[in-house]
Amino acid sequence: MNPAFMVTALLLFQGASQAPAPQQTVLGSGTGFATPVHIINSHETGPTVLVIGGMHGNEPAGAEAASAIAHWTIERGRLIVIPRANIPALNAKTRRIPGLDGDEGDLNRHFPVDPEMEMQSEHADDLWSLIEEQKPDWVIDLHEGYDFKKLNPDSVGSTIISCDEPKAIAASALMLEAVNAARKEGSPSFLQLRHPVRGSLVRATCEQSVALGMILETTTKGQHVATRARQHRIMIHRLLEHLGMQPCDKDLLLPPVDATDELIHVALYDGPGASSAAFSTLLADDSRLLVRRLGPAAIQNGALERFDILIVPGGSGSRQGRGLGAAGREAIRDFVETGGSYVGACAGAYLGSVSYDWSLGIVDAKVIDRKHWKRGTGIVDVEWTDHGSEQAALGEGTHRIRYANGPILAPANRDDIQDYEVLGIYRGEIALNGAPTGVMPGTPAIVQGTWGDGRAILLSPHLESMKSDPEARANLLEYLQWLALISASKQGTGAGK
Ligand SMILES: [Zn+2]
Incomplete structure (x- = not known):
């Protein structure tokens, strides 16, 4: 084949619509918290959304959902995903970092609202630095409650806890509509809450006006992990649609199967x-x-x-x-x-x-x-x-x-x-x-x-x-x-x- 023709054919084949390859880096490299960060790009400028899963090790659906979202594609903007933010706690299946008690062990209490104050751990500092460097417009943190808020006011299960900003409230209303439409008949509906808890990553991003933020809470009680992870995916998918990012299907869970993939x-x-x-x-x-x-x-x-x-x-x-x-x-x-x-x-x-x-x-x-x-x-x-x-x-x-x-x-x-x-x-x-x-x-x-x-x-x-x-x-x-x-x-x- 004529070499010049080959180049043209290759360009045609790759096509302008093919998304740029996703990038992967490691957060907390060299520490016990080292964890992959997936950066999904598109050809069109648009919003940047950061999705975090696995902050608490006993809330597996967030990590499961974010691991799938890390393989999504978008047509506009940028999607950054940290599927397993707290590896030591995930491995131990505990809320807290093994060996640490109280707020000291709770990674999602390490983020002060006062910009003058320091992050409460090296890993929280690494997460915060990534946010300062990547400048997301939205920070979405995936969690789980032990019971449905609607039935038990002591738990925050099945809620969206949003920044108290009109844009965030409007987006969460759409996300609630989508997740509630997909829920099993008779199961309690998801509710809107405001004011994420002090010390949480999302509270800090909201109060320091770094980004708009939400905590998405599913409910562990009586529900399969797959059901809860899909609820997380439905909510994120609706947000990306709302922001005009044109995400792929919400049930895309993996990279494509191909012969070179050894897994x-x-x-x-x-x-x-x-x-x-x-x-x-x-x-x-x-x-x-x-x-x-x-x-x-x-x-x-x-x-x-x-x-x-x-x-x-x-x-x-x-x-x-x-x-x-x-x-x-x-x-x-x-x-x-x-x-x-x-x-x-x-x-x-x-x-x-x-x-x-x-x-x-x-x-x-x-x-x-x-x-x-x-x-x-x-x-x-x-x-x-x-x-x-x-x-x-x-x-x-x-x-x-x-x-x-x-x-x-x-x-x-x-x-x-x-x-x-x-x-x-x-x-x-x-x-x-x-x-x-x-x-x-x-x-x-x-x-x-x-x-x-x-x-x-x-x-x-x-x-x-x-x-x-x-x-x-x-x-x-x-x-x-x-x-x-x-x-x-x-x-x-x-x-x-
Ligand atoms: Zn949690």
Whole structure:
């Protein structure tokens, strides 16, 4: 090809509309608080919005939401995101910095309103310096309360606490309208509050007239992290729209999947009927994984597109299936059909089977002895099959695995679904609450099916549980790597993914 033509073609391909590459720096480099700062630019000048998550370590939704927002694109202005502002507290899952009490340990009490006074910690000073340097027009800090303000005046859950400035009040009214429109029927509405607490970052930015500010509070009580993180995203998204920044979709959670990306993108279902804590703990220890929690609304809105694997954990299969709704179940089927992997454990295995009007029907497996589904909990022996051991991933031998009312599986013999392969077999048995003995031993504990271009794996017991053999837990993590490597996306052929 003519070199001059090549240059032109390249410029055309890149196009004027393509946003400048996002930048990443580190705040507090060399300290225990070192944390990434994402700067998202656009071609058009406009407002700069700073979003901060994870200031308090026991409020996970803010960090979860900001980690997703860090991958958003905008058409105007600048977006700066610090997803995990307080890493020591986030790692300890505590409000305060480990080892420090009272306001000394509370990072969001380190910002004095008086410009003559010093910041109360080195990390607060670093955060403040970043604000002075980047000069955002808006500072939005993501937090969570323990109860709904509307029901319990002692908590600030489900509120926007805004600077007492007309512009900020007007913007927060729009954000409240958006988040309230999306909330579950019957759940208490978000309320407008003013006057952020003294010592908070947002109070300082307001009082020192550095920027307009808001604290966005969700409510931890009785709500999944995925639900709360989506509420944060809806509010930020509405603000960016209001400011004319033209953000991408609010359910964009990850950078695009591509063949050069070495991280495995894992979606962990966190909605009705899901208990995601054990998987969350297991996955958090593996730095090769990029994990996001998502619920039915995001799945229905196409959020799975950028993931390699969807994990549906234990809980209640019927509540999961019904909570996902027909649209959510169809989105999962499409995800697997186009090359994604489905891993369903216990309730998630019931969900993947063909047996119920709420199940996905992506593995040719039916649930037997359904009458005695509540056959009890305990530790049971599972033997990896030759097929299981051949897959470098799954290892070999017999393992002690946590069991909790998981499905007893058998071939469904459906013509429209390929037969599954058995990776693990129950050797032991649990038969309580009137369940007959002799049913469980010899049945498949782990099966791997094919659905379209993707794989669907049903785990009847809880390999992910802390009570399971540590080697089996490690095997499961290796198996996830293997699944992602054989998936279309990591081979660069992931059309539509
Ligand atoms: Zn907080």
